[in-house]
Amino acid sequence: MSAIQPSVAQDRSKQASAPVGGSAPNAVGSVGAPIEYILHLADNAVVLGQRNAEWCGHGPILEEDIAMGNVSLDYIGQARLLYQLAATRMGGDATEDKLAYFRDETQFRNYTLLELPHNGPLVGYAVSDRDYATTVVRNFLYGALMVLVWDALEKSPDADLAAIAAKSLKEARYHLHHAADWLVRFGDGTDESHQRAQAAVDHLFPYTEEFWTPSVAEDAAVAAGAGVDVCSLRAAWDAIVNETLSEATLVRPQVRGYVPEGKHGRHSEHLGYLLGEMQGLARAHPGATW
Amino acid sequence: MYTQSFSVPDNAGQKNVAAVPSTENPELMAAFDARIDADGRIEPQDWMPDAYRKTLVRQISQHAHSEIVGMLPEGNWISRAPSLKRKAILIAKVQDEGGHGLYLYSAAETLGTSRDQMLEGLHSGKAKYSSIFNYPTLNWADVGVIGWLVDGAAIMNQIPLCRCSYGPYSRAMVRVCKEESFHQRQGYEALLVMMQGTEAQRAMVQDAVNRLWWKCLAMFGPPDADSPNSAQGMRWGIKRISNDELRQKFVDATVPQAKVLGVTLPDPDLKWNEARQHYDYGQIDWQEFWNTVEGNGPCNKERLATRVKAHNDGQWVRDAALAYTRKQQQRAQKEAA
Numbered sequence: 001m002s003a004i005q006p007s008v009a010q011d012r013s014k015q016a017s018a019p020v021g022g023s024a025p026n027a028v029g030s031v032g033a034p035i036e037y038i039l040h041l042a043d044n045a046v047v048l049g050q051r052n053a054e055w056c057g058h059g060p061i062l063e064e065d066i067a068m069g070n071v072s073l074d075y076i077g078q079a080r081l082l083y084q085l086a087a088t089r090m091g092g093d094a095t096e097d098k099l100a101y102f103r104d105e106t107q108f109r110n111y112t113l114l115e116l117p118h119n120g121p122l123v124g125y126a127v128s129d130r131d132y133a134t135t136v137v138r139n140f141l142y143g144a145l146m147v148l149v150w151d152a153l154e155k156s157p158d159a160d161l162a163a164i165a166a167k168s169l170k171e172a173r174y175h176l177h178h179a180a181d182w183l184v185r186f187g188d189g190t191d192e193s194h195q196r197a198q199a200a201v202d203h204l205f206p207y208t209e210e211f212w213t214p215s216v217a218e219d220a221a222v223a224a225g226a227g228v229d230v231c232s233l234r235a236a237w238d239a240i241v242n243e244t245l246s247e248a249t250l251v252r253p254q255v256r257g258y259v260p261e262g263k264h265g266r267h268s269e270h271l272g273y274l275l276g277e278m279q280g281l282a283r284a285h286p287g288a289t290w
Numbered sequence: 291m292y293t294q295s296f297s298v299p300d301n302a303g304q305k306n307v308a309a310v311p312s313t314e315n316p317e318l319m320a321a322f323d324a325r326i327d328a329d330g331r332i333e334p335q336d337w338m339p340d341a342y343r344k345t346l347v348r349q350i351s352q353h354a355h356s357e358i359v360g361m362l363p364e365g366n367w368i369s370r371a372p373s374l375k376r377k378a379i380l381i382a383k384v385q386d387e388g389g390h391g392l393y394l395y396s397a398a399e400t401l402g403t404s405r406d407q408m409l410e411g412l413h414s415g416k417a418k419y420s421s422i423f424n425y426p427t428l429n430w431a432d433v434g435v436i437g438w439l440v441d442g443a444a445i446m447n448q449i450p451l452c453r454c455s456y457g458p459y460s461r462a463m464v465r466v467c468k469e470e471s472f473h474q475r476q477g478y479e480a481l482l483v484m485m486q487g488t489e490a491q492r493a494m495v496q497d498a499v500n501r502l503w504w505k506c507l508a509m510f511g512p513p514d515a516d517s518p519n520s521a522q523g524m525r526w527g528i529k530r531i532s533n534d535e536l537r538q539k540f541v542d543a544t545v546p547q548a549k550v551l552g553v554t555l556p557d558p559d560l561k562w563n564e565a566r567q568h569y570d571y572g573q574i575d576w577q578e579f580w581n582t583v584e585g586n587g588p589c590n591k592e593r594l595a596t597r598v599k600a601h602n603d604g605q606w607v608r609d610a611a612l613a614y615t616r617k618q619q620q621r622a623q624k625e626a627a
Contacts, residue, residue: 046374053368053377056384057361058596060604062392065361069385076378083374097373132607188617189610196606281430282372288488290373290430290480 031157033226035086036109036217038161039099040263042082043110046100047271048142049075050278052135054118060132067178071139074171081164101282105265105272109217112262113138113207115271120203124269133196136182137204143176144240145211145233152228161226180244187248194249201245202253210260211237217263314339326527331457334400342526346456347401348417349528351408354394356420357387358412359593363427364436372430379476380433386469393465397458413598421579422505424587431484431494432502437477439499439506439544441470446540447510455527478547485552492552499548500556507571508579510537516576541569 052072059065083096116138118130150172153165186197212234214222221227245252260268282290318337325332332338361384368384371377395405411417422440427433448467454460484491511517511533523529531539541560548555559572581587 050369053381056368056381057358057365057388058600058603060600060607062358062388062395064604064607066385066388066392069381069388073378073381073385076374076381080374080378100374101372129603132604185611185614186607189614190606192606193610193613277369281370285372285488285490288372288491289483290376290487 031224031226032089033156033158033161034217034220034224035089037221037227038082038086038089040109040215040217042079042086042099043108044114044142045075045082046079047108047110047274048114048138049073049079050274051114051116051118052139054130055132055135058130068135071175071178074168074175078164078168078171081167085160085164097282101279102286105267105275107265108267108271108275109215109263109265110271111142111207111210112260112268112271113142113204113210115262115268115274116204116207117270120199124273131196131200132182133186133193133200134203136179136186137197137200139175140179140183140244141204141208141241143172143179144237144244145208146172147176147240148233148236149228149230152233156226156228158226176240183244183250184248187245187250197248198250201250205253206255206257207260209255210262213259215263326455326525329453329527330455331460332455333457341522342528343401345523345526346459346528347398347403347408349523350394350398350401350459351403351411352418352420354391354398354408355412355417356423357391357394359419359423359597361387361391362593362596363423363425363589364433366427367430367433370430371433376433376480379480383437383473383476386473390462390466390469393462394459397456397462400458409601413594413601415585415594418583420509421582421587422502422509424582424590424593425501425505426589428501429494429498431481431491431498434477434480434484434495435498435502437473437475438481438547439477439502440509441474441477442544443506443509443540445470445474446536446543450530451528453527453530459528478551481551481553495551496553499553503556504574507537507541508574508576510534510540512576512579538568541571545569 049072052068052075055065055068056072057065059068079100080096083099087094087096087099116134117124117128118132118135119128120131120134122128147169150165150169154162154169156162156165183197186193188194212231214230218227218230222229242252262268262271282288319339322332322336322338322342325336332342364380364384364387368377368380371380395408398408399405408417412419427436445467448463448470451463452460452467454463481495484495514520514532514534517533520529520532524532545555545560557572559570561570562568563570582590585591
């Protein structure tokens with residue numbers, strides 16, 4: 001076991017912090033990102049945080065159990081800051097918990113990729129086991145996007161969002177590094193790990209198409225000068241993904257067909273289960289303080 | 291968290307096993323005894339009697355196993371935590387318990403037993419862990435009550451272990467105690483908020499206290515009269531205070547906290563004894579305790595099977611990491627050649 005030391009794996013910080021497109025540095029101004037855009041970022045974080053926390057106590061090795069708990073905590077922390085920002089801007093009786101616990105499935109604006117269970121393509125009520133390759137590939141594909149998104153948003157003239165981006169960027173770099181290290185180990189490890197990693201890549205890659213089809217909220221954020229044009233990030237994302245897949249001896253699949261629409265509120269069958277579990281207790285006691 | 295380790299041998303159930311007579315080198319033994327008598331620390335490279343080493347491996351590994359198995363009952367509520375703040379606190383707490391397991395396995399490894407060997411003991415059912423984790427967590431308040439009472443009991447036991455004679459264990463305990471103390475305050479604070487909330491929230495807290503109170507008292511292990519390992523543990527400086535003394539300290543500290551919280555501790559015999567200057571308390575059900583220790587509690591099979599499954603399911607991940615490392619080493623050697 002002593003050979004399993006994520007920290008001694010080769011340094012990927014260079015690619016994780018590669019310069020990217022998106023907004024140029026701006027002076028801090030009064031530009032505010034649209035609330036729907038902030039909710040998209042917050043929902044992404046809470047849904048993936050919730051999923052990754054499912055490994056807590058069940059990890060493949062104790063060190064990794066602790067590491068995945070950390071990743072999950074980072075996401076829940078990001079979600080809290082983003083929901084708090086949205087709630088402040090919404091005013092009235094909005095709070096972080098009302099936004100997380102009392103919005104319905106169709107109101108969630110997360111990428112469909114993030115709500116999928118930790119297994120291959122199965123319907124939501126099929127009983128199945130968690131597969132760490134699926135977890136790692138998802139964290140890798142999303143982590144590669146978020147280092148670019150936060151890097152751009154760090155320069156947003158929306159000072160509140162820029163501050164959250166600056167904090168989240170540090171975390172996203174770690175998440176990408178962690179996931180990429182494991183992806184390379186899996187791809188270039190044993191026959192079984194290679195097979196599992198390739199299956200997870202094949203399963204999840206089509207969901208990344210959603211990254212590149214801007215939503216109304218994303219367009220509005222760009223128009224307001226506070227967001228990031230996601231399409232401008234694609235080349236940098238491709239570079240990170242292709243380089244790591246190549247090092248992992250994995251093949252990038254051809255993607256065609258259905259483009260998921262989670263960020264428009266049209267989700268997979270899985271989000272309902274996730275939210276049912278997450279929101280059930282809070283909704284059974286509306287108005288209670290915890 | 292806590293284990294009733296020194297009181298519960300791994301072969302619990304086969305009681306009255308005769309002590310093995312010492313065949314150790316008398317000079318080394320005398321030097322060891324002198325170090326213990328002077329309240330000095332024994333370090334991994336120092337000579338130590340086999341029985342001391344074995345007792346420590348058993349105690350520290352049981353403690354580590356308790357931390358890891360203990361992640362499950364609390365982890366049961368992570369996905370359903372009723373606010374994001376409480377979710378984050380709970381994930382961090384369960385993660386801390388994993389961290390404690392990690393230091394403790396490492397401390398035990400300094401005695402020459404590998405983590406794989408210790409896990410094999412757990413997974414085969416040979417090694418024990420704290421029986422408190424074989425009870426279910428049935429409502430959200432269980433999370434707070436585990437922090438307040440279970441971690442509170444852990445602190446009672448572990449503070450003296452910070453002065454334990456074995457250096458690596460005592461140093462691990464210093465950090466563990468700081469974190470457990472934080473968990474206890476967080477648990478108590480969560481319960482205070484619930485007790486100031488709705489009727490349903492107060493009922494949850496009382497229900498959790500009713501279910502867990504007696505299990506917490508049993509956590510300190512059997513009464514001193516029935517605790518044959520304790521005397522040797524005291525002699526070796528790996529147990530400092532007896533089970534009954536620790537239990538009394540816990541009761542005395544907890545009763546006022548329960549009053550502030552506004553919950554009733556479920557013991558009609560619990561009352562202040564002016565003559566003893568302590569609280570008296572009722573009879574603990576030791577038959578239930580031994581049933582659970584011996585594997586027949588409500589969740590023993592679930593907890594153990596879940597740990598075994600996580601370990602087995604993770605085998606391919608560990609194999610991949612080792613295979614990748616070997617490939618990297620071979621590539622480096624080829625390049626160097």
